[in-house]
Amino acid sequence: MFDFRKAKLEIHGDERGSLVVLDPFSLPFRIARVFYMFETGACVRRGCHAHKSCNEFLVCTSGSCKILLDDGHQKEVILLDRPDEGLYVPCNLWREMFDFSSDAVLMAVADQPYDENDYIRNYQEFREYYRI
Numbered sequence: 001m002f003d004f005r006k007a008k009l010e011i012h013g014d015e016r017g018s019l020v021v022l023d024p025f026s027l028p029f030r031i032a033r034v035f036y037m038f039e040t041g042a043c044v045r046r047g048c049h050a051h052k053s054c055n056e057f058l059v060c061t062s063g064s065c066k067i068l069l070d071d072g073h074q075k076e077v078i079l080l081d082r083p084d085e086g087l088y089v090p091c092n093l094w095r096e097m098f099d100f101s102s103d104a105v106l107m108a109v110a111d112q113p114y115d116e117n118d119y120i121r122n123y124q125e126f127r128e129y130y131r132i
Protein backbone atom coordinates (compact mmCIF):
# COMPACT_ATOMS: atom_id res chain seq x y z
CA MET A 1 0.00 0.00 0.00
CA PHE A 2 1.53 3.30 -1.08
CA ASP A 3 1.61 5.76 1.76
CA PHE A 4 2.08 9.48 1.31
CA ARG A 5 0.25 12.49 2.55
CA LYS A 6 0.21 15.98 1.10
CA ALA A 7 -1.13 18.13 3.90
CA LYS A 8 -2.83 21.49 3.65
CA LEU A 9 -1.42 23.84 6.28
CA GLU A 10 -3.61 26.39 7.97
CA ILE A 11 -2.95 29.97 6.89
CA HIS A 12 -3.25 32.67 9.53
CA GLY A 13 -3.93 35.57 7.23
CA ASP A 14 -5.01 39.15 7.54
CA GLU A 15 -4.51 42.38 5.63
CA ARG A 16 -0.76 42.20 6.41
CA GLY A 17 -0.29 38.86 4.65
CA SER A 18 -0.07 35.18 5.49
CA LEU A 19 1.59 33.13 8.19
CA VAL A 20 1.90 29.36 8.50
CA VAL A 21 2.86 27.54 11.68
CA LEU A 22 4.56 24.15 11.92
CA ASP A 23 4.05 22.83 15.43
CA PRO A 24 2.91 19.63 17.15
CA PHE A 25 -0.66 20.34 16.03
CA SER A 26 0.20 20.54 12.33
CA LEU A 27 2.91 17.86 12.17
CA PRO A 28 2.80 14.11 12.78
CA PHE A 29 5.96 14.30 14.92
CA ARG A 30 8.02 16.57 17.17
CA ILE A 31 10.63 18.62 15.34
CA ALA A 32 14.26 17.78 16.07
CA ARG A 33 15.84 19.49 13.06
CA VAL A 34 15.06 21.91 10.22
CA PHE A 35 17.10 22.35 7.04
CA TYR A 36 16.40 23.88 3.66
CA MET A 37 17.74 23.80 0.13
CA PHE A 38 17.92 26.81 -2.15
CA GLU A 39 19.82 27.96 -5.26
CA THR A 40 19.45 24.40 -6.51
CA GLY A 41 20.41 23.94 -10.15
CA ALA A 42 17.54 23.30 -12.55
CA CYS A 43 18.96 19.92 -13.61
CA VAL A 44 19.99 18.81 -10.14
CA ARG A 45 18.50 15.75 -8.46
CA ARG A 46 18.81 15.79 -4.68
CA GLY A 47 17.87 13.30 -2.03
CA CYS A 48 18.12 9.90 -3.71
CA HIS A 49 17.96 8.08 -0.41
CA ALA A 50 15.67 6.57 2.20
CA HIS A 51 16.11 6.55 5.97
CA LYS A 52 16.24 3.78 8.53
CA SER A 53 14.18 5.69 11.08
CA CYS A 54 14.09 9.44 10.40
CA ASN A 55 10.75 10.86 9.21
CA GLU A 56 10.48 14.19 7.39
CA PHE A 57 7.92 16.77 6.41
CA LEU A 58 8.71 18.85 3.31
CA VAL A 59 7.41 22.31 2.47
CA CYS A 60 8.42 24.26 -0.63
CA THR A 61 8.21 27.69 1.00
CA SER A 62 9.07 29.50 -2.24
CA GLY A 63 8.93 28.45 -5.89
CA SER A 64 8.36 24.83 -6.79
CA CYS A 65 9.97 21.44 -7.06
CA LYS A 66 8.93 17.84 -7.58
CA ILE A 67 9.35 14.96 -5.17
CA LEU A 68 9.52 11.38 -6.40
CA LEU A 69 8.41 8.92 -3.73
CA ASP A 70 9.03 5.21 -4.18
CA ASP A 71 7.96 2.47 -1.76
CA GLY A 72 9.82 -0.19 -3.72
CA HIS A 73 6.68 -1.20 -5.61
CA GLN A 74 5.14 2.04 -6.80
CA LYS A 75 6.50 5.46 -7.67
CA GLU A 76 4.63 8.73 -7.39
CA VAL A 77 5.72 12.25 -8.33
CA ILE A 78 4.31 15.05 -6.21
CA LEU A 79 4.53 18.71 -7.11
CA LEU A 80 5.20 21.04 -4.20
CA ASP A 81 4.49 24.61 -5.23
CA ARG A 82 2.73 26.22 -2.29
CA PRO A 83 4.01 27.45 1.09
CA ASP A 84 0.79 26.22 2.69
CA GLU A 85 1.17 22.60 1.57
CA GLY A 86 3.47 19.98 3.00
CA LEU A 87 4.40 16.41 2.27
CA TYR A 88 4.96 13.82 4.96
CA VAL A 89 7.78 11.49 3.92
CA PRO A 90 8.17 8.53 6.26
CA CYS A 91 11.59 6.94 6.60
CA ASN A 92 10.74 3.89 4.49
CA LEU A 93 10.17 5.76 1.23
CA TRP A 94 12.94 6.35 -1.30
CA ARG A 95 12.80 10.05 -2.26
CA GLU A 96 14.31 12.16 -5.02
CA MET A 97 13.85 15.93 -5.41
CA PHE A 98 14.11 17.51 -8.85
CA ASP A 99 12.76 20.17 -11.22
CA PHE A 100 13.60 22.99 -8.81
CA SER A 101 12.50 26.43 -9.98
CA SER A 102 15.23 29.07 -9.70
CA ASP A 103 13.46 30.61 -6.68
CA ALA A 104 12.74 27.29 -4.95
CA VAL A 105 13.34 26.99 -1.22
CA LEU A 106 12.62 23.45 -0.07
CA MET A 107 12.39 23.20 3.69
CA ALA A 108 12.57 19.87 5.50
CA VAL A 109 11.65 19.32 9.12
CA ALA A 110 12.79 16.06 10.64
CA ASP A 111 12.03 14.13 13.81
CA GLN A 112 15.66 13.21 14.46
CA PRO A 113 19.05 14.93 14.55
CA TYR A 114 21.33 14.50 11.56
CA ASP A 115 22.97 11.08 11.44
CA GLU A 116 24.65 9.88 8.27
CA ASN A 117 24.27 6.28 9.54
CA ASP A 118 20.50 6.65 9.25
CA TYR A 119 20.75 7.18 5.47
CA ILE A 120 20.29 4.42 2.90
CA ARG A 121 21.83 5.85 -0.27
CA ASN A 122 21.83 2.72 -2.41
CA TYR A 123 18.51 1.66 -3.99
CA GLN A 124 19.23 -2.08 -3.72
CA GLU A 125 20.15 -1.67 -0.05
CA PHE A 126 16.88 0.20 0.46
CA ARG A 127 14.93 -2.77 -0.94
CA GLU A 128 16.89 -5.23 1.16
CA TYR A 129 16.63 -3.17 4.36
CA TYR A 130 12.84 -2.97 4.03
CA ARG A 131 12.59 -6.54 2.65
CA ILE A 132 10.78 -5.31 -0.47
Ligand code: TYD
Pocket: 033, 035, 046, 047, 048, 049, 114
Ligand atom coordinates in the same frame (compact mmCIF):
# COMPACT_ATOMS: atom_id res chain seq x y z
P1 TYD B 1 22.99 15.59 1.60
O1 TYD B 1 22.52 14.55 2.56
O2 TYD B 1 24.01 15.21 0.60
O3 TYD B 1 21.75 16.21 0.85
P2 TYD B 1 20.66 15.41 0.00
O4 TYD B 1 19.43 15.34 0.85
O5 TYD B 1 20.42 16.17 -1.24
O6 TYD B 1 21.19 14.03 -0.25
O7 TYD B 1 23.54 16.81 2.46
C1 TYD B 1 24.41 17.77 1.92
C2 TYD B 1 25.48 18.09 2.97
O8 TYD B 1 24.89 18.70 4.12
C3 TYD B 1 26.25 16.88 3.43
O9 TYD B 1 27.60 17.25 3.55
C4 TYD B 1 25.69 16.61 4.80
C5 TYD B 1 25.23 17.96 5.28
N1 TYD B 1 24.06 17.93 6.17
C6 TYD B 1 24.22 18.20 7.53
O10 TYD B 1 25.34 18.49 8.01
N2 TYD B 1 23.14 18.17 8.35
C7 TYD B 1 21.89 17.89 7.87
O11 TYD B 1 20.90 17.90 8.66
C8 TYD B 1 21.74 17.59 6.46
C9 TYD B 1 20.39 17.24 5.90
C10 TYD B 1 22.85 17.62 5.67
